[in-house]
Amino acid sequence: MDAIEAILTRTSQGKLAEPAPDQDALQRAFACALRAPDHRVLRPWRYLVLRGAALAKLGEVFVAASRASNPALDEQEAERLRRMPLRAPLIVVAITVHKYDPKVPNEELLLSTGAAVQNLMLALHAQGYASMWRTGPLAHDEQVKDALGLADNETLSGFIYVGTPSTEPRKVSPLPVHDYAKDWEG
Numbered sequence: 240m241d242a243i244e245a246i247l248t249r250t251s252q253g254k255l256a257e258p259a260p261d262q263d264a265l266q267r268a269f270a271c272a273l274r275a276p277d278h279r280v281l282r283p284w285r286y287l288v289l290r291g292a293a294l295a296k297l298g299e300v301f302v303a304a305s306r307a308s309n310p311a312l313d314e315q316e317a318e319r320l321r322r323m324p325l326r327a328p329l330i331v332v333a334i335t336v337h338k339y340d341p342k343v344p345n346e347e348l349l350l351s352t353g354a355a356v357q358n359l360m361l362a363l364h365a366q367g368y369a370s371m372w373r374t375g376p377l378a379h380d381e382q383v384k385d386a387l388g389l390a391d392n393e394t395l396s397g398f399i400y401v402g403t404p405s406t407e408p409r410k411v412s413p414l415p416v417h418d419y420a421k422d423w424e425g
């Protein structure tokens with residue numbers, strides 16, 4: 240699959256099954272993530288890979304964090320939260336590291352992570368896997384960030400659910416380019 244085809248055919252997949260990418264495919268995808276554009280070469284990102292028991296542990300972290308902010312959380316909701324990380328055989332936690340450089344505004348570090356995650360997702364897609372980028376309130380919860388070992392200068396930029404698509408990829412209609420990209424002539 241060439242680069243243009245990979246970009247145009249990638250879609251997010253909410254239902255992801257085994258197998259997760261093997262070690263070679265995952266290393267290749269990370270190698271692509273590490274080629275993200277990066278102002279002043281700060282390397283403002285790092286990743287955690289969660290599989291198997293670690294996914295179940297993340298579910299417990301989600302429940303504990305949600306109970307801390309809402310002690311009335313009922314068991315049905317707790318079970319939904321507990322099962323959330325089990326929607327894929329592997330999760331990549333994408334972390335932005337807010338390194339200081341006087342020439343690099345903070346938002347550029349987040350933009351670099353966005354580019355890196357897109358590289359990762361495209362590389363997975365090109366190798367026959369699928370993924371979905373998720374965040375939500377739990378990505379910004381201090382208890383969740385602590386449990387995953389994030390430092391004060393780090394942002395949890397995404398839970399990237401990764402696996403093999405278990406449904407047909409969604410058909411996407413291309414957007415009209417001229418609505419979004421226009422010439423500017425001063």
Ligand SMILES: Cc1cc2nc3c(=O)[nH]c(=O)nc-3n(C[C@H](O)[C@H](O)[C@H](O)COP(=O)(O)O)c2cc1C
Binds near residue numbers: 251374375
């Ligand atoms: C930073 C970021 C966070 C996202 N968080 C969520 C999320 O928590 N839940 C969700 O359903 N979609 C989330 N999305 C959107 C999906 O990952 C996906 O991009 C969207 O459903 C469009 O599908 P497509 O990638 O196939 O075009 C997020 C996307 C981005 C870029």
